[in-house]
Amino acid sequence: MNVEVVVVGGGIAGAACAYFLAEHTSVVLLEGEEAYGYHTTGRSAALFSEYFGNRAVRLLTAASRAFFDTPPSGFTAEPLLSPRGVIALASAEDVETGRFDEALDSGRDARIAAYEISLDDARAMCPILAPHDYVRAIARPSVRDIDVDALHQGFLRGVRARGGKTIVGRRVNALQREAGGWRVTTGDGAQYLARRIVNAAGAWADELATLAGAAPIGLVPKRRTLALVEAAAHAPNREVASSWPMVTDIVDSFYFKPESGKLMVSPSDETPSTPCDAQPEELDVATAIDRLESVTTWRVGRVSHKWAGLRSVVADETPVLGEAPDAPGFFWAAALGGFGIQTAPAVGRAVAAIVTGGKLPDDLCSNGGEALCEAAFSPARLMHMSDENLN
Numbered sequence: 001m002n003v004e005v006v007v008v009g010g011g012i013a014g015a016a017c018a019y020f021l022a023e024h025t026s027v028v029l030l031e032g033e034e035a036y037g038y039h040t041t042g043r044s045a046a047l048f049s050e051y052f053g054n055r056a057v058r059l060l061t062a063a064s065r066a067f068f069d070t071p072p073s074g075f076t077a078e079p080l081l082s083p084r085g086v087i088a089l090a091s092a093e094d095v096e097t098g099r100f101d102e103a104l105d106s107g108r109d110a111r112i113a114a115y116e117i118s119l120d121d122a123r124a125m126c127p128i129l130a131p132h133d134y135v136r137a138i139a140r141p142s143v144r145d146i147d148v149d150a151l152h153q154g155f156l157r158g159v160r161a162r163g164g165k166t167i168v169g170r171r172v173n174a175l176q177r178e179a180g181g182w183r184v185t186t187g188d189g190a191q192y193l194a195r196r197i198v199n200a201a202g203a204w205a206d207e208l209a210t211l212a213g214a215a216p217i218g219l220v221p222k223r224r225t226l227a228l229v230e231a232a233a234h235a236p237n238r239e240v241a242s243s244w245p246m247v248t249d250i251v252d253s254f255y256f257k258p259e260s261g262k263l264m265v266s267p268s269d270e271t272p273s274t275p276c277d278a279q280p281e282e283l284d285v286a287t288a289i290d291r292l293e294s295v296t297t298w299r300v301g302r303v304s305h306k307w308a309g310l311r312s313v314v315a316d317e318t319p320v321l322g323e324a325p326d327a328p329g330f331f332w333a334a335a336l337g338g339f340g341i342q343t344a345p346a347v348g349r350a351v352a353a354i355v356t357g358g359k360l361p362d363d364l365c366s367n368g369g370e371a372l373c374e375a376a377f378s379p380a381r382l383m384h385m386s387d388e389n390l391n
């Protein structure tokens, strides 16, 4: 089959890239698993936070906001965002070392600035809080929950409505450069001739690059654990209100938030891993529960569900979006760390613009000039970093 672009990977990154590409050109999206969100995309905490990540991540998040607030007509019947908010607790040490002021400052540029609240205010917002080890708190009011499934399915439906194809159960296992493009071969022997490839293979993005003869970007998948816990049967306060904010601390050693009458908890683990079907470790689940119980009066009775996923990052924790300098026609859409859902609309738009027009959309460059933006996201920056490391 001949096609302009093959997108490899049907997580949120591949779905978003294929959606925006299909507006302009012919696209086939190939997903190796039998379900599109099987890996990281189906395992996230589903948060949209304009306070999170470095400048490049915040730029992409801000540029995604309008899509979340007002998706194109017919994209989804559900609202993509719903209210949440975050409280970040600070210890005496955080205050003494200046970490508290830094955290407050770094939240001031957000569309709705972060601000300090008293611990009493924090308890009023989340009545189970008993933050003995903490002395101050920050509110991050504009954080929202994302309906990840509605976003993901909206992109995939949109690809098909625009004439593109999305196929599950097709793992790409060979990429050969041919005159005018690439021959893509999948595990079941199917072949596609594509002018361009988009690498949205998540934790496997470096492995896919190796198939294409492109230099890897030094991607490190890091396991993060989540568990859904129910209250102990005889505990005095068992109720969970869906209106409670997420609670974390400013050094990000845990978080919890309400989810379907239970609490979703994480120890904020970041354990380096090979690309794999990540599974939760008992110790990480126990750590999450211990941290939850140490900052609240709530007591856990039972773990009703636990899972883990891989947040894949490169050295500067900035997404890698752009053409491989050593493999023309092979484009990266990878290294989306813990922010791949909230940045997906801008990532998809950026990659589609680079693939079809050779440059980023203007609004993504407005804060620093195009050259800065291109360089900030380009895979070439990582090759420079490794050159410098060698010298």
Ligand SMILES: Cc1cc2nc3c(=O)[nH]c(=O)nc-3n(C[C@H](O)[C@H](O)[C@H](O)COP(=O)(O)OP(=O)(O)OC[C@H]3O[C@@H](n4cnc5c(N)ncnc54)[C@H](O)[C@@H]3O)c2cc1C
Pocket (backbone or CB within 6 Å): 008, 009, 010, 011, 012, 013, 014, 030, 031, 032, 033, 036, 037, 038, 039, 040, 041, 042, 043, 044, 045, 046, 047, 048, 170, 171, 172, 173, 200, 201, 202, 203, 204, 208, 224, 225, 226, 308, 309, 310, 311, 333, 334, 335, 336, 337, 338, 339, 340, 341, 342, 343
């Ligand atoms: C616990 C946890 C909490 C998180 N919380 C948030 C959050 O609150 N907000 C947020 O924005 N982000 C969050 N994230 C991060 C977010 O989930 C990721 O950044 C995002 O899902 C990455 O999407 P992806 O498409 O790059 O990867 P994936 O979803 O992993 O998709 C990649 C796909 O490529 C496929 N693939 C790989 N190799 C091949 C091949 N050779 N051929 C065909 N297919 C292939 C894989 O099967 C996979 O389905 C969280 C992540 C975790 C683990």
